[in-house]
Amino acid sequence: MAKHKFDRVTLLITHYNRSKSLEYLLKRCAEEDLEFEEVVISDDGSKPEHLAYVKQLQETYLFKLITTPVNKGLGNNINKGQDAVNTPYTLYVQEDFEPTTCFAPNFANAVKLMDEEDWDLIRFYTFPWAPFPYLKEYKYGYAEMLFKQSLWYLNHLKFRLYSDHPHLRRSNYFEKFGRYLEGERGDPTEYNMCMQFIINRGKALLFNGPDLFLHEHGAIEPNTMVRSKWKLSNSFLVSMLRTLYLKGKVVKSTIQYNKMK
Incomplete structure:
Protein backbone atom coordinates (compact mmCIF):
# COMPACT_ATOMS: atom_id res chain seq x y z
CA MET A 1 0.00 0.00 0.00
CA ALA A 2 1.27 3.45 -0.93
CA LYS A 3 2.57 5.68 1.85
CA HIS A 4 0.75 8.72 0.43
CA LYS A 5 -2.68 7.71 -0.83
CA PHE A 6 -5.02 10.43 -2.06
CA ASP A 7 -8.55 9.17 -2.50
CA ARG A 8 -10.99 11.47 -4.31
CA VAL A 9 -8.13 12.89 -6.41
CA THR A 10 -7.38 12.09 -10.06
CA LEU A 11 -3.92 12.85 -11.43
CA LEU A 12 -4.53 14.31 -14.90
CA ILE A 13 -1.45 14.51 -17.13
CA THR A 14 -1.47 16.09 -20.58
CA HIS A 15 1.01 14.61 -23.06
CA TYR A 16 2.29 15.36 -26.55
CA ASN A 17 5.35 13.70 -28.13
CA ARG A 18 7.33 13.47 -24.88
CA SER A 19 6.85 9.87 -23.82
CA LYS A 20 10.21 9.65 -22.03
CA SER A 21 9.38 12.73 -19.99
CA LEU A 22 6.01 11.20 -19.15
CA GLU A 23 7.75 8.02 -18.05
CA TYR A 24 10.05 10.04 -15.79
CA LEU A 25 7.08 11.84 -14.18
CA LEU A 26 5.27 8.56 -13.51
CA LYS A 27 8.48 7.03 -12.16
CA ARG A 28 9.00 9.95 -9.78
CA CYS A 29 5.43 9.64 -8.51
CA ALA A 30 6.11 5.98 -7.77
CA GLU A 31 9.42 6.79 -6.08
CA GLU A 32 7.66 9.32 -3.85
CA ASP A 33 5.10 6.61 -3.04
CA LEU A 34 2.16 8.66 -4.32
CA GLU A 35 -1.11 6.97 -5.12
CA PHE A 36 -4.23 8.60 -6.51
CA GLU A 37 -7.73 7.23 -6.97
CA GLU A 38 -7.11 7.33 -10.71
CA VAL A 39 -4.52 8.53 -13.21
CA VAL A 40 -5.65 9.91 -16.58
CA ILE A 41 -3.22 10.57 -19.45
CA SER A 42 -4.68 12.82 -22.17
CA ASP A 43 -2.65 12.54 -25.38
CA ASP A 44 -2.87 15.20 -28.08
CA GLY A 45 -2.30 13.12 -31.22
CA SER A 46 1.32 12.17 -30.58
CA LYS A 47 3.47 10.51 -33.23
CA PRO A 48 2.94 6.73 -33.49
CA GLU A 49 6.24 5.89 -31.81
CA HIS A 50 5.42 8.06 -28.77
CA LEU A 51 1.87 6.77 -28.50
CA ALA A 52 3.11 3.18 -28.70
CA TYR A 53 5.55 3.89 -25.86
CA VAL A 54 2.79 5.44 -23.76
CA LYS A 55 0.71 2.29 -24.24
CA GLN A 56 3.68 0.25 -23.02
CA LEU A 57 3.86 2.45 -19.91
CA GLN A 58 0.18 1.73 -19.33
CA GLU A 59 1.06 -1.88 -18.53
CA THR A 60 3.29 -0.74 -15.65
CA TYR A 61 1.49 2.32 -14.30
CA LEU A 62 -2.16 1.35 -14.91
CA PHE A 63 -3.60 4.66 -16.10
CA LYS A 64 -6.57 5.57 -18.27
CA LEU A 65 -5.40 6.77 -21.70
CA ILE A 66 -7.49 9.29 -23.66
CA THR A 67 -6.37 9.83 -27.26
CA THR A 68 -7.29 11.77 -30.38
CA PRO A 69 -6.37 10.85 -33.99
CA VAL A 70 -4.89 14.29 -34.77
CA ASN A 71 -3.31 17.10 -32.80
CA LYS A 72 -6.02 19.51 -31.64
CA GLY A 73 -4.05 21.77 -29.32
CA LEU A 74 -3.72 22.39 -25.60
CA GLY A 75 -7.33 23.45 -25.02
CA ASN A 76 -8.82 20.30 -26.51
CA ASN A 77 -6.27 18.14 -24.72
CA ILE A 78 -7.17 19.51 -21.29
CA ASN A 79 -10.91 19.53 -22.04
CA LYS A 80 -11.09 15.87 -23.03
CA GLY A 81 -8.81 14.87 -20.17
CA GLN A 82 -10.93 16.70 -17.61
CA ASP A 83 -14.08 15.15 -19.08
CA ALA A 84 -12.65 11.73 -18.19
CA VAL A 85 -12.20 12.59 -14.49
CA ASN A 86 -14.72 11.08 -12.07
CA THR A 87 -13.35 12.22 -8.70
CA PRO A 88 -14.15 15.47 -6.81
CA TYR A 89 -10.62 16.82 -7.24
CA THR A 90 -8.13 16.96 -10.11
CA LEU A 91 -4.36 17.35 -9.79
CA TYR A 92 -3.33 18.71 -13.19
CA VAL A 93 0.30 18.24 -14.27
CA GLN A 94 1.95 18.53 -17.68
CA GLU A 95 4.33 15.74 -18.62
CA ASP A 96 7.55 17.76 -18.17
CA PHE A 97 7.16 18.28 -14.41
CA GLU A 98 8.06 16.03 -11.48
CA PRO A 99 7.14 16.09 -7.78
CA THR A 100 9.80 16.71 -5.13
CA THR A 101 10.17 15.07 -1.74
CA CYS A 102 8.30 18.04 -0.23
CA PHE A 103 5.18 17.46 -2.31
CA ALA A 104 3.17 14.83 -0.43
CA PRO A 105 2.68 16.52 2.99
CA ASN A 106 1.98 19.90 1.40
CA PHE A 107 -0.44 18.37 -1.08
CA ALA A 108 -2.30 16.76 1.83
CA ASN A 109 -2.73 20.27 3.26
CA ALA A 110 -4.02 21.50 -0.11
CA VAL A 111 -6.69 18.78 -0.15
CA LYS A 112 -7.61 19.71 3.41
CA LEU A 113 -8.02 23.37 2.38
CA MET A 114 -10.24 22.32 -0.53
CA ASP A 115 -12.34 20.16 1.79
CA GLU A 116 -12.81 22.79 4.47
CA GLU A 117 -12.84 26.04 2.49
CA ASP A 118 -14.03 27.41 -0.86
CA TRP A 119 -10.83 27.70 -2.91
CA ASP A 120 -11.14 27.07 -6.64
CA LEU A 121 -7.47 26.47 -7.43
CA ILE A 122 -4.34 25.69 -5.41
CA ARG A 123 -1.09 26.07 -7.33
CA PHE A 124 2.20 24.32 -6.63
CA TYR A 125 4.65 25.98 -9.02
CA THR A 126 5.53 29.20 -10.78
CA PHE A 127 8.58 29.93 -12.91
CA PRO A 128 11.31 31.37 -10.63
CA TRP A 129 11.86 34.27 -13.06
CA ALA A 130 8.14 35.10 -13.17
CA PRO A 131 6.76 35.02 -9.60
CA PHE A 132 3.19 36.11 -8.99
CA PRO A 133 3.47 39.72 -7.73
CA TYR A 134 0.66 40.16 -5.21
CA LEU A 135 0.43 37.58 -2.45
CA LYS A 136 -1.04 37.54 1.07
CA GLU A 137 0.31 34.92 3.44
CA TYR A 138 -2.37 32.45 4.46
CA LYS A 139 -1.54 29.13 6.17
CA TYR A 140 0.28 25.82 5.75
CA GLY A 141 2.86 27.66 3.63
CA TYR A 142 0.26 28.83 1.11
CA ALA A 143 -0.43 32.44 0.13
CA GLU A 144 -3.60 33.92 -1.32
CA MET A 145 -3.20 35.30 -4.86
CA LEU A 146 -4.68 38.80 -5.05
CA PHE A 147 -5.89 40.42 -8.26
CA LYS A 148 -5.19 44.16 -8.26
CA GLN A 149 -7.38 45.70 -10.96
CA SER A 150 -6.09 49.27 -10.70
CA LEU A 151 -3.54 50.44 -13.27
CA TRP A 152 -1.37 51.56 -10.36
CA TYR A 153 -0.42 47.90 -10.17
CA LEU A 154 1.56 47.60 -13.38
CA ASN A 155 2.98 44.10 -13.12
CA HIS A 156 1.55 42.19 -16.09
CA LEU A 157 1.77 38.91 -14.18
CA LYS A 158 -1.17 40.01 -12.00
CA PHE A 159 -3.51 38.51 -14.62
CA ARG A 160 -1.94 35.08 -14.14
CA LEU A 161 -3.97 33.85 -11.19
CA TYR A 162 -4.66 30.76 -13.24
CA SER A 163 -1.72 28.86 -14.74
CA ASP A 164 -1.18 25.58 -16.58
CA HIS A 165 1.56 24.81 -14.06
CA PRO A 166 0.78 21.97 -11.61
CA HIS A 167 -2.33 22.71 -9.56
CA LEU A 168 -5.22 21.16 -7.66
CA ARG A 169 -8.75 22.13 -8.68
CA ARG A 170 -12.30 21.01 -8.20
CA SER A 171 -13.35 18.64 -10.96
CA ASN A 172 -16.50 20.71 -11.63
CA TYR A 173 -14.16 23.55 -12.65
CA PHE A 174 -15.84 23.97 -16.05
CA GLU A 175 -19.19 24.77 -14.43
CA LYS A 176 -17.81 27.98 -12.94
CA PHE A 177 -15.08 29.00 -15.38
CA GLY A 178 -16.06 27.45 -18.71
CA ARG A 179 -14.07 25.14 -20.95
CA TYR A 180 -10.66 25.84 -22.44
CA LEU A 181 -10.49 27.72 -25.70
CA GLU A 182 -9.88 25.33 -28.59
CA GLY A 183 -8.21 25.92 -31.94
CA GLU A 184 -5.62 28.39 -30.59
CA ARG A 185 -1.94 28.14 -29.65
CA GLY A 186 -1.00 27.29 -26.06
CA ASP A 187 -0.29 30.82 -24.80
CA PRO A 188 -3.61 32.39 -25.94
CA THR A 189 -5.46 29.34 -24.60
CA GLU A 190 -3.89 29.73 -21.18
CA TYR A 191 -4.37 33.50 -21.16
CA ASN A 192 -8.06 33.16 -22.03
CA MET A 193 -8.52 30.88 -19.02
CA CYS A 194 -6.69 33.42 -16.87
CA MET A 195 -9.27 36.03 -17.85
CA GLN A 196 -12.18 33.63 -17.32
CA PHE A 197 -10.81 32.82 -13.87
CA ILE A 198 -10.62 36.48 -12.85
CA ILE A 199 -13.97 37.49 -14.36
CA ASN A 200 -15.73 34.65 -12.55
CA ARG A 201 -14.11 35.67 -9.26
CA GLY A 202 -11.85 32.68 -8.89
CA LYS A 203 -10.07 32.21 -5.57
CA ALA A 204 -6.56 30.80 -5.70
CA LEU A 205 -3.70 29.91 -3.40
CA LEU A 206 -0.04 29.48 -4.34
CA PHE A 207 2.47 27.44 -2.34
CA ASN A 208 5.09 29.91 -1.16
CA GLY A 209 7.73 27.57 0.25
CA PRO A 210 10.24 25.00 -1.04
CA ASP A 211 9.70 23.70 -4.58
CA LEU A 212 6.96 21.07 -4.76
CA PHE A 213 7.63 20.42 -8.46
CA LEU A 214 10.66 20.67 -10.71
CA HIS A 215 10.27 21.64 -14.36
CA GLU A 216 12.11 19.68 -17.07
CA HIS A 217 14.60 18.46 -14.47
CA GLY A 218 14.58 14.92 -15.82
CA ALA A 219 13.27 15.70 -19.30
CA ILE A 220 15.41 14.42 -22.16
CA GLU A 221 13.15 15.62 -24.96
CA PRO A 222 12.74 19.11 -26.47
CA ASN A 223 9.88 21.31 -25.33
CA THR A 224 6.99 21.14 -27.79
CA MET A 225 6.07 24.81 -27.21
CA VAL A 226 8.46 27.19 -29.01
CA ARG A 227 8.49 30.90 -28.15
Missing part, protein backbone atom coordinates in the same frame (compact mmCIF):
# COMPACT_ATOMS: atom_id res chain seq x y z
CA SER A 228 9.95 33.83 -30.10
CA LYS A 229 13.68 34.36 -29.54
CA TRP A 230 13.22 38.09 -28.78
CA LYS A 231 11.28 37.18 -25.63
CA LEU A 232 14.34 35.34 -24.34
CA SER A 233 17.03 37.88 -25.29
CA ASN A 234 19.02 39.65 -22.55
CA SER A 235 20.28 42.64 -24.58
CA PHE A 236 19.65 46.11 -23.07
CA LEU A 237 17.63 47.38 -26.04
CA VAL A 238 15.44 44.30 -26.18
CA SER A 239 14.97 44.45 -22.40
CA MET A 240 13.75 48.06 -22.64
CA LEU A 241 11.41 47.26 -25.53
CA ARG A 242 10.13 44.21 -23.67
CA THR A 243 9.42 46.32 -20.56
CA LEU A 244 7.44 48.84 -22.58
CA TYR A 245 5.59 46.03 -24.33
CA LEU A 246 4.64 44.40 -21.02
CA LYS A 247 3.41 47.66 -19.49
CA GLY A 248 1.30 48.23 -22.59
CA LYS A 249 0.01 44.69 -22.19
CA VAL A 250 -1.26 45.55 -18.69
CA VAL A 251 -3.31 48.42 -20.14
CA LYS A 252 -4.61 46.25 -22.97
CA SER A 253 -5.50 43.42 -20.60
CA THR A 254 -7.28 45.81 -18.24
CA ILE A 255 -9.40 47.12 -21.11
CA GLN A 256 -10.14 43.57 -22.21
CA TYR A 257 -11.07 42.60 -18.65
CA ASN A 258 -13.51 45.50 -18.33
CA LYS A 259 -15.14 44.58 -21.63
CA MET A 260 -15.54 40.94 -20.65
CA LYS A 261 -17.02 41.61 -17.20
